[in-house]
Amino acid sequence: MDQVRWLSDEEQKTWRAFLGATRLIFDELDRELQREAGMPHGYYVVLVALSEAPGRRLRMTDLAAATASSCSRLSHAVARLEEAGWVERQPCPSDRRSHHAALTAAGLEVLAAAAPGHVEGVRRHLFDRLTPAQLGQLRDVCEAVLREETGEKPFPAGRGAAHRVDG
């Protein structure tokens, strides 16, 4: 029995550091975004995904995939964003089950206003603390985690370089 492969000491320390670091980063970013833009980080990510899509709109399902979100979470989120006037739901003519979420002008403005502060936060909490070598290592690690999980590329990608808002 007891075939449990407990974490080695190094793994243990790594895991706890990971827990602490991710908690720190996301708690801070969430708080900053909530204060400065009135939205949680998850909603910001939705707006970013829309801003980068052709025509600034995406099918709900694609938007869910682009934001690594569940349908349910996204549906609730878009409902909120729509109330705020930052996103609009549009029925899809070719498939009447489907809807598009489209970024509104107001949504783009809010995003543009929030982006600099957010990027600053990402730098302050993450990148400013890393050497260039560590930057590459972190990327490799994260991509290793994502790889083959779905059998697809690390992230939907598809940047249009049009409206810089970063993640």
Next chain:
Amino acid sequence: MDQVRWLSDEEQKTWRAFLGATRLIFDELDRELQREAGMPHGYYVVLVALSEAPGRRLRMTDLAAATASSCSRLSHAVARLEEAGWVERQPCPSDRRSHHAALTAAGLEVLAAAAPGHVEGVRRHLFDRLTPAQLGQLRDVCEAVLREETGEKPFPAGRGAAHRVDG
């Protein structure tokens, strides 16, 4: 104006991979723990912290620090854990503002039952995907993020090696 230091292409890709990887890891672990142990990951962490403390109990404030949690979050969490019978609140004689949270026998059982599956999940989603070199790199990165944020050591630490449950 526009002094915004946007993310470089490498930083951009790293950040998005980081978002995807952390979301994947925590979504999975949360779901697994919820299914197998009936508690979210945050509560598991609380039980682990208690299990490692001398006498399996900690002051609320120290427990909050040990779990990188806000007082409020912890207070609500302990209330829930107490309802479940896994933790007990005890008034502190030396400081009557203070309370201790103590792990109950039932709490320790639940923790012991949940730990193997959870460790397995951590391995599956994170460590099994990393080379030994990457393990060290990830640790360095996470500790760099934590360092000097508070001016203290990376994590309260203080393992007693007594009841292995890992993070």
Next chain:
DNA sequence: CGGGTATCATTGAATGCTCAACTATCGCGG
């Protein structure tokens, strides 16, 4: 000692997320 301030912890309202159930539509096979 007495008053002010800092610390320890809790509470309730508001918000976001999860899960499971549900509606509506599509498209395939017979």
Next chain:
DNA sequence: CCGCGATAGTTGAGCATTCAATGATACCCG
């Protein structure tokens, strides 16, 4: 053309977290 499983998305209940306000006690300093 019908029936059925798959797909797209929504909904509501329940739970977790946040924020701001509050209560209670401890500590310090004049």
